[in-house]
Amino acid sequence: MTTGKKARAAAAAAADTGTGGDTGSGTRASIHPRGAKVPFTRRFPRFAIDVRLQVKMFQAGEFRTCWGRSTELGEDGIGATLTGSLEPSEIVTLDIPLPLTPYPIRVRAIVRYRQGLRYGFEFLTLNDGQRDTLQRVCQYLATTS
Numbered sequence: 001m002t003t004g005k006k007a008r009a010a011a012a013a014a015a016d017t018g019t020g021g022d023t024g025s026g027t028r029a030s031i032h033p034r035g036a037k038v039p040f041t042r043r044f045p046r047f048a049i050d051v052r053l054q055v056k057m058f059q060a061g062e063f064r065t066c067w068g069r070s071t072e073l074g075e076d077g078i079g080a081t082l083t084g085s086l087e088p089s090e091i092v093t094l095d096i097p098l099p100l101t102p103y104p105i106r107v108r109a110i111v112r113y114r115q116g117l118r119y120g121f122e123f124l125t126l127n128d129g130q131r132d133t134l135q136r137v138c139q140y141l142a143t144t145s
Contacts, residue, residue, distance in 0.1 A: 046072040046079070047141035053080060053104075054095040068119075070096065073141065075134045077112070077122040086111045086119060094121060098137045105130050 051070050056063060066084025073079075078096065086092065090111045097104040107130060109121035126134070 044075040044138070045142070046074040047138055049073045049098075049141060051097050053078075053097070055080075055082060055084060055086070056093040056095070057084070057086065057090060071118070073098075073134075073138065075131070075138055077109070077120060079118065079120050081117050082119055083117075086114065088112065088114055091124070092121070098133065100137055100140055101133055105133060 049070050049072065053068055053070055055066050055068060057066075058064070064084065066082055068080040068082035068084075071079045071081060078094070088111050092109055092111065093106060094109050095104045095106050107126060108124045110124055111119055112122045113120040123134075
């Protein structure tokens with residue numbers, strides 16, 4: 001079986017077993033530039049979370065702020081629905097209030113995808129304390145979902 005056929009078979013198997021989609025620890029399909037679906041495996045599982053977060057960005061020569069609601073969280077990123085408009089590859093600052101923490105964590109992130117008002121962010125700079133906090137919160141969310 002060729003590499004392309006193996007990739008398509010893996011994506012089909014993931015879809016058949018229910019591990020596909022934007023949430024969870026399974027695979028999801030991304031669109032290849034030529035239109036073919038290519039399987040994508042997350043580095044860390046995602047967990048459902050609903051918190052109000054703040055997004056700060058620099059657009060059109062000025063600092064702007066918008067608000068949103070998170071949909072999922074992983075150790076390396078977060079998904080959210082926002083009131084503002086961002087483009088993929090834009091760098092932003094996120095203020096995220098998390099369970100088990102007295103104060104919101106503030107992290108730099110890059111916009112990895114946009115689907116309408118839904119966005120996916122990958123965390124760029126995490127210090128050891130933030131990384132530990134995210135690990136603890138994800139472990140907590142795994143036991144409550």
